[in-house]
Amino acid sequence: MLGLPYADLRYPNPLNIDPIAFHLGPIAVHWYALSYLVAFALYLALAFVRAGKPGYALSRSQAIEALIEGELGAYLGGRIGYILFYNLPLYLAHPLQIFAVWEGGMSFHGGLIGAVLMLAYTARREGLPLFAITDFVAPLIPLGLAAGRFGNFINGNLFGRVCTGDFSWCAYFPYGGDVLRYPSQLFEGAGEGLLLFAVLWGFSRKPRRAGAVSALFLVGYGLIRFTLEFIRQPDPQLGFVAFGWMTMGQLLSIPMVVAGSVLFYWIYRIAPREQLATS
Numbered sequence: 001m002l003g004l005p006y007a008d009l010r011y012p013n014p015l016n017i018d019p020i021a022f023h024l025g026p027i028a029v030h031w032y033a034l035s036y037l038v039a040f041a042l043y044l045a046l047a048f049v050r051a052g053k054p055g056y057a058l059s060r061s062q063a064i065e066a067l068i069e070g071e072l073g074a075y076l077g078g079r080i081g082y083i084l085f086y087n088l089p090l091y092l093a094h095p096l097q098i099f100a101v102w103e104g105g106m107s108f109h110g111g112l113i114g115a116v117l118m119l120a121y122t123a124r125r126e127g128l129p130l131f132a133i134t135d136f137v138a139p140l141i142p143l144g145l146a147a148g149r150f151g152n153f154i155n156g157n158l159f160g161r162v163c164t165g166d167f168s169w170c171a172y173f174p175y176g177g178d179v180l181r182y183p184s185q186l187f188e189g190a191g192e193g194l195l196l197f198a199v200l201w202g203f204s205r206k207p208r209r210a211g212a213v214s215a216l217f218l219v220g221y222g223l224i225r226f227t228l229e230f231i232r233q234p235d236p237q238l239g240f241v242a243f244g245w246m247t248m249g250q251l252l253s254i255p256m257v258v259a260g261s262v263l264f265y266w267i268y269r270i271a272p273r274e275q276l277a278t279s
Helices: 031-050 060-086 088-093 095-099 108-126 130-140 142-155 184-203 212-228 248-270
Strands: 020-024 027-030
Touching: 020 031, 027 031, 031 060, 031 130, 031 142, 060 088, 060 108, 060 130, 060 248, 088 095, 108 130, 108 248, 130 142, 130 184, 130 212, 142 184, 184 212, 212 248
Parallel strands: none
Antiparallel strands: 020 027
């Protein structure tokens, strides 16, 4: 078993790692914050591998601009999405809590919408098709997601449901009570992160039709997230939101899969055959 026999609230993760990495004077720097920096670094490293090379639409300067603007959109969209999708009654009752970002509360699906809107602005300013940017950016995202999920693991939040079956994959999370739970953060990091990265990176190495890489990201992430939500503990303030078993994460992933599938159909069945993308 990964976990310890008793919950220790000083360290909310099974490995007893302090969520605070170090202090800068009175400022506590958390591992979760560092996971964002790791995500930025991975994006830049992967972008610089491809940017400016034949077959890829963005230069290095454009890749950096897309990172900054896309992250701004993701942050704003993630916060707004969490408020709307996950805890609207709380924020209606206590509107000042909207600004308490240090207490957490981000939605990937809201962040995706925000990022796409900002990248659409970037594309218009740079005179590039939207898919030229999203096809370039999509394969660079999953490793950052993996870093974020490891940050969730260190924070001891977004843990899994109570284990049933093979307990070798299970752990004690202090905030999850004295029961063995799935380390769903690590499973999501492996699925939404490592696996999705390998698929998208390999798929985008060859010329594809405009939007194909973006469509694969939507379908791939949506399916992986939908599947792994079956072992992730539902958000306590929501529980199951449909059919007695569907979580909010699953409900929000369905439109991703549908949109990606429709986009694939449009690309390969309706769009002109000569329409190829620089990924």
